[in-house]
Amino acid sequence: MKKHNYSAGPCILPQEVFDKSAQAILDFNNSGLSILEISHRSKDFVAVMDEARALVLNLLGLEGKGYQALFLAGGASLEFLMVPYNLMKENGKAAYLDSGTWASAAIKEAKLFGETVIVASSKEDNYTYIPKGYEIPADADYFHCTSNNTIFGTQMKTFPKTNVPLVCDMSSDIFSRDIDFSQFDIIYAGAQKNMGPAGTTLVVIKEEILGKNGRTIPSMLDYAKHIKAESMFNTPPVFSVYASLLTLKWIKEKGGIPAVEKLNNAKAELLYNEIDRNPLFKGAANVEDRSNMNVTFLLTNPEHAETFDKMWKEAGVSGLPGHRSVGGYRASIYNAMPIESVQVLVDVMQALEKAI
Amino acid sequence: MKKHNYSAGPCILPQEVFDKSAQAILDFNNSGLSILEISHRSKDFVAVMDEARALVLNLLGLEGKGYQALFLAGGASLEFLMVPYNLMKENGKAAYLDSGTWASAAIKEAKLFGETVIVASSKEDNYTYIPKGYEIPADADYFHCTSNNTIFGTQMKTFPKTNVPLVCDMSSDIFSRDIDFSQFDIIYAGAQKNMGPAGTTLVVIKEEILGKNGRTIPSMLDYAKHIKAESMFNTPPVFSVYASLLTLKWIKEKGGIPAVEKLNNAKAELLYNEIDRNPLFKGAANVEDRSNMNVTFLLTNPEHAETFDKMWKEAGVSGLPGHRSVGGYRASIYNAMPIESVQVLVDVMQALEKAI
Known part of the structure; x- marks a missing residue:
């Protein structure tokens, strides 16, 4: 898988x-x-x-x-x-x-x-x-x-x-x-x-x-x-x-850095849009300072953690837990991360919303 | 090869x-x-x-x-x-x-x-x-x-x-x-x-x-x-x-270090014996201080270098030239070097003796 x-x-x-x-x-x-x-x-x-x-x-x-x-x-x-x-x-x-x-x-x-x-x-x-x-x-x-x-x-x-x-x-x-x-x-x-x-x-x-x-x-x-x-x-x-x-x-x-940046922006936009739209999630960082590399976010209700963790693991996602000093989740979407993988995570977030 | x-x-x-x-x-x-x-x-x-x-x-x-x-x-x-x-x-x-x-x-x-x-x-x-x-x-x-x-x-x-x-x-x-x-x-x-x-x-x-x-x-x-x-x-x-x-x-x-040492001693002995026996070669270091890892040696007649270099390269040997501060040759025979490879070099040294 x-x-x-x-x-x-x-x-x-x-x-x-x-x-x-x-x-x-x-x-x-x-x-x-x-x-x-x-x-x-x-x-x-x-x-x-x-x-x-x-x-x-x-x-x-x-x-x-x-x-x-x-x-x-x-x-x-x-x-x-x-x-x-x-x-x-x-x-x-x-x-x-x-x-x-x-x-x-x-x-x-x-x-x-x-x-x-x-x-x-x-x-x-x-x-x-x-x-x-x-x-x-x-x-x-x-x-x-x-x-x-x-x-x-x-x-x-x-x-x-x-x-x-x-x-x-x-x-x-x-x-x-x-x-x-x-x-x-x-x-x-x-x-x-x-x-x-x-x-x-x-x-x-x-x-x-x-x-x-x-x-x-x-x-x-x-x-x-x-x-x-x-x-x-x-x-x-x-x-x-x-x-x-x-x-x-x-x-x-x-295509060099400009081409890579374009894709990075698309990936970050896809994920931050879902965090802002989905009532089950909220961003961890000040909006205007949000990183396009490390997307930190939290569950609005921490009780959903067990269900969410099970779902993203089943979808083949790894390395998502946040650093202990922030908690929640951190999706690192570096240059080599395909937008298709970001879509997988967004799909899991939407599936959680439907399941709750 | x-x-x-x-x-x-x-x-x-x-x-x-x-x-x-x-x-x-x-x-x-x-x-x-x-x-x-x-x-x-x-x-x-x-x-x-x-x-x-x-x-x-x-x-x-x-x-x-x-x-x-x-x-x-x-x-x-x-x-x-x-x-x-x-x-x-x-x-x-x-x-x-x-x-x-x-x-x-x-x-x-x-x-x-x-x-x-x-x-x-x-x-x-x-x-x-x-x-x-x-x-x-x-x-x-x-x-x-x-x-x-x-x-x-x-x-x-x-x-x-x-x-x-x-x-x-x-x-x-x-x-x-x-x-x-x-x-x-x-x-x-x-x-x-x-x-x-x-x-x-x-x-x-x-x-x-x-x-x-x-x-x-x-x-x-x-x-x-x-x-x-x-x-x-x-x-x-x-x-x-x-x-x-x-x-x-x-x-x-x-078998750990003792087993590896035994093989290292055999490899070093094979090569130093040839250097000492073969009139075309001489060791570069003081005999009692000779390294069992890096065997430095010289041609007694530097004019044979071209022939010797051609011969060892044809035999698949690489990395043999000595450091510029010593000249001649350096055979590094670390742990992973098989004795069969040392024999290949010794064979070339003996072939040079016959060819001259």
């Missing part, structure tokens, strides 16, 4: 990524060798890394604009400390927007490096909305925000205009919508939502902002060293990079 | 690891989902992580001895800085043995944290031997060594007796020979030699040595935080951990 995988991450990827990466494990590029046993310095893998780095910049519209793309390891959580290590001056100051659990985790690490100003926070309201109308200190070394809050189902629709470097954690919505990516100085994203399997982290950096904070940075935490080594300062996570390249190529073949 | 993969890492793994991991990408545990799309918090993956961590301690004979096994990301190069961050006191001192390129890279990172004493070095002789007869300062916070030097083909046959914590980078020979692993306080190893594909790093820690150096450690670099989170502080490199578990199970099924 076909599964409809609503997992928040690691999550659904295109079927052709599964098929091609499984094949590469048995025989990569007709070399007689597995992708798991080839040297990262082999011609075939260097080509994978080069193509993946170039395709990232191409998809984001950042070619020829002074940006570099890196495939690192350690997850977005490692970037929480790499960003201040590389950008915050000794006795400097960083500014952060506190819009959710991951933003808060990033703030915690920044505080180890110096003054960390929280420009606004929605923590008191359990992060149900994106704070707005805040001011960014003009003397901050950078401003950090989280574009999409996976756990709470909120998403920044616009980004502040500021003269300080703009850093964004896009782990859960990169490659999902067409925005002006050149407004950012650093974009980072754990692969395991829209880009590939867990195990690699994309970091896109405007090169000119590096080397200005005067700190001595350990080699593995130094963006400049990774750029100089063309993202091969040490052995990269070969398989995860390869599977990410397959996913990036799938996005390109689909 | 069957390939005989002598790559230094990433490198050959057991065929069943390729077969089973490719299958898990198409359908993991008959779940209808790919190993690449399941949540790391799912019951099935938590079981993988738990089993892998337990099997490491079982294979190393460290069960019930106060050790914890972690599967982290970032590669052994990230451990170069995590070790001093976790063990070196403010104004403390660390002691390092400089036996090769990677030992030297570890020393470079330690120097950022405090006084770093190099107890001995073979750098002046291009690391052709393992230094011996050195003294470890009794007031060092720890002593760090590299058990096997992948590039130069040398291997420590014994480890110093010392009262300071003993830290060892075993990236290229872990699980290859039966030694008393309880003499070490930290063992770390990038997966991509004997344990699995690139993308995860094994760290085995005697828990009692942590929390004593008084530093504030960033979360992702703090071993204690990773232990507390049972190696899931953040999303782990799911696929690399799974493929590592498959490799560890293969070692266990073979």
Whole structure:
């Protein structure tokens, strides 16, 4: 039976990524060798890394604009400390927007490096909305925000205009919508939502902002060293990079980010419309900040949970329970989720309405 | 045509690891989902992580001895800085043995944290031997060594007796020979030699040595935080951990480390005997320090290189050229390399002797 995988991450990827990466494990590029046993310095893998780095910049519209793309390891959580290590001056100051659990985790690490100003926070309201109308200190070394809050189902629709470097954690919505990516100085994203399997982290950096904070940075935490080594300062996570390249190529073949965004909007509209129409459900996040990636919703009457849970499981839906800090349900509808799978969930919601 | 993969890492793994991991990408545990799309918090993956961590301690004979096994990301190069961050006191001192390129890279990172004493070095002789007869300062916070030097083909046959914590980078020979692993306080190893594909790093820690150096450690670099989170502080490199578990199970099924060591000794003996017997070849490393994992050797007459290179390539051998800092050849004969493949190389060496 076909599964409809609503997992928040690691999550659904295109079927052709599964098929091609499984094949590469048995025989990569007709070399007689597995992708798991080839040297990262082999011609075939260097080509994978080069193509993946170039395709990232191409998809984001950042070619020829002074940006570099890196495939690192350690997850977005490692970037929480790499960003201040590389950008915050000794006795400097960083500014952060506190819009959710991951933003808060990033703030915690920044505080180890110096003054960390929280420009606004929605923590008191359990992060149900994106704070707005805040001011960014003009003397901050950078401003950090989280574009999409996976756990709470909120998403920044616009980004502040500021003269300080703009850093964004896009782990859960990169490659999902067409925005002006050149407004950012650093974009980072754990692969395991829209880009590939867990195990690699994309970091896109405007090169000119590096080397200005005067700190001595350990080699593995130094963006400049990774750029100089063309993202091969040490052995990269070969398989995860390869599977990410397959996913990036799938996005390109689909028509790039604008085409993917159109489908994402249709999926989100289908699901939010049902949540708003069906009296048995209500959305969990502030309407204007609703995420097009993670749709959080609740039953108006929690007593229907047992029946609803049985119904969606029988329909082949998996990964729907909400995060413990929100409760209810979270339907993660990343790029690779087909609209047909969203329709299956909507059908179950309507069937529940009829059954009650 | 069957390939005989002598790559230094990433490198050959057991065929069943390729077969089973490719299958898990198409359908993991008959779940209808790919190993690449399941949540790391799912019951099935938590079981993988738990089993892998337990099997490491079982294979190393460290069960019930106060050790914890972690599967982290970032590669052994990230451990170069995590070790001093976790063990070196403010104004403390660390002691390092400089036996090769990677030992030297570890020393470079330690120097950022405090006084770093190099107890001995073979750098002046291009690391052709393992230094011996050195003294470890009794007031060092720890002593760090590299058990096997992948590039130069040398291997420590014994480890110093010392009262300071003993830290060892075993990236290229872990699980290859039966030694008393309880003499070490930290063992770390990038997966991509004997344990699995690139993308995860094994760290085995005697828990009692942590929390004593008084530093504030960033979360992702703090071993204690990773232990507390049972190696899931953040999303782990799911696929690399799974493929590592498959490799560890293969070692266990073979009879564990003692059985694997016996085969490794036979392979190394076969190849070194030919290098010593055949007048066209000579070993690159000091005889008593020769590695059983990376066999470095040279042609006595470099003019034969063209003929030899053509012959081994025709025999299906790949990954044989030596590292640029040694030249000649390097045959990496990790656990998964069958003795039949070593015989193929020996046959080519003998055929060269007849052809000249």
